[in-house]
Amino acid sequence: MPSRLMALLGRGGIEMLPGILKPIPPSQAMGVLLLASREDPASLNIMNRLVASSNWKNPEEFPHGEVRIHESKDVHIVEIDDLHIWSDGIDDIHENETGMAVSEVLVLSRHVSSSEGPSLTLHAIGVPGESPHGEKGIAGGIKGQVVPPSPRFGSLFREMSRIAKEHGIDDEYDITLEATHHGPSLSRPTLYLEIGSTPDRWADVRAAAVWSEAITLCLGLNGGEPMGEWSGEGGVMVGLGGGHYAPRHRAVISSSDVWIGHILASYALEFENHGDPGRPPTGNWKHSVETSIESTRSAFPGGDIFVHIDRKSFKGWQREALRNMLSEMDIRILRGRDIH
Numbered sequence: 043m044p045s046r047l048m049a050l051l052g053r054g055g056i057e058m059l060p061g062i063l064k065p066i067p068p069s070q071a072m073g074v075l076l077l078a079s080r081e082d083p084a085s086l087n088i089m090n091r092l093v094a095s096s097n098w099k100n101p102e103e104f105p106h107g108e109v110r111i112h113e114s115k116d117v118h119i120v121e122i123d124d125l126h127i128w129s130d131g132i133d134d135i136h137e138n139e140t141g142m143a144v145s146e147v148l149v150l151s152r153h154v155s156s157s158e159g160p161s162l163t164l165h166a167i168g169v170p171g172e173s174p175h176g177e178k179g180i181a182g183g184i185k186g187q188v189v190p191p192s193p194r195f196g197s198l199f200r201e202m203s204r205i206a207k208e209h210g211i212d213d214e215y216d217i218t219l220e221a222t223h224h225g226p227s228l229s230r231p232t233l234y235l236e237i238g239s240t241p242d243r244w245a246d247v248r249a250a251a252v253w254s255e256a257i258t259l260c261l262g263l264n265g266g267e268p269m270g271e272w273s274g275e276g277g278v279m280v281g282l283g284g285g286h287y288a289p290r291h292r293a294v295i296s297s298s299d300v301w302i303g304h305i306l307a308s309y310a311l312e313f314e315n316h317g318d319p320g321r322p323p324t325g326n327w328k329h330s331v332e333t334s335i336e337s338t339r340s341a342f343p344g345g346d347i348f349v350h351i352d353r354k355s356f357k358g359w360q361r362e363a364l365r366n367m368l369s370e371m372d373i374r375i376l377r378g379r380d381i382h
Contacts, residue, residue: 129226147233192270
């Protein structure tokens with residue numbers, strides 16, 4: 043964590059459970075924190091478009107960054123010097139410095155990929171499946187820990203997809219989502235909203251406009267009713283298996299109104315062997331599943347948590363181990379055709 047932020051993280055707010063960063067309810071009125079970084083051109087591109095699209099007060103300088111406050115909604119933007127993946131505890135820091143109780147964090151970010159393909163994407167954060175647990179992740183976060191996902195995951199993905207089509211860039215940009223990965227380590231429900239994957243795309247005002255419009259609609263910044271606010275009931279999907287861009291989970295999410303929790307790629311679910319008769323296989327898979335389900339549950343209190351499995355990404359004995367574990371946790375497994 044950058045020393046400036048470390049110095050400001052002066053109190054608790056992150057309850058450490060085994061692999062879970064659990065939200066602790068604050069006492070003040072709740073608000074949404076949008077996080078932007080001066081080291082990230084896509085982050086600044088989205089932020090600038092968002093600021094131009096609705097009414098914000100003049101920026102104020104705080105010890106942790108420059109803060110813009112929306113004129114009519116409990117929404118703040120904080121612009122920090124350091125790259126956001128290293129901003130551990132920024133939710134608690136912002137709350138301490140400004141007095142606004144942070145309900146969730148939406149991080150405006152660039153996306154980087156080896157293919158360098160144009161993309162609009164979003165994902166929950168954490169470092170599932172990596173060890174030794176408790177060590178700092180290579181790209182931020184803490185190995186073996188996950189951050190609660192924002193309940194707006196589904197709404198933001200569907201609105202972003204719709205707006206990209208309306209703007210006519212869906213044939214140019216890959217409209218996608220990703221499995222849970224990287225930092226920072228936070229306690230509030232969080233999502234990363236990204237533009238990929240090269241400098242010319244990070245600077246594309248059309249891509250920034252799509253995200254700006256989706257954020258404005260979902261947060262009700264132009265006077266509309268906010269979208270994706272958890273009401274305390276409904277089915278919440280945790281996705282297990284498949285590649286990083288989760289095509290089978292994405293297909294289900296695109297064609298339904300389901301709430302979305304963590305999505306774990308196969309690389310975060312390591313099965314080391316078959317295990318002895320009557321005993322589950324070894325490996326990090328069990329810890330990854332347990333922590334991701336409990337983290338999702340903490341973001342959706344009262345929700346009906348269920349799992350969607352990318353069946354083709356697992357061998358039969360691995361599916362059996364998952365079924366047995368989820369049955370013990372009283373978690374249903376649903377096929378795509380059963381999710382609406």
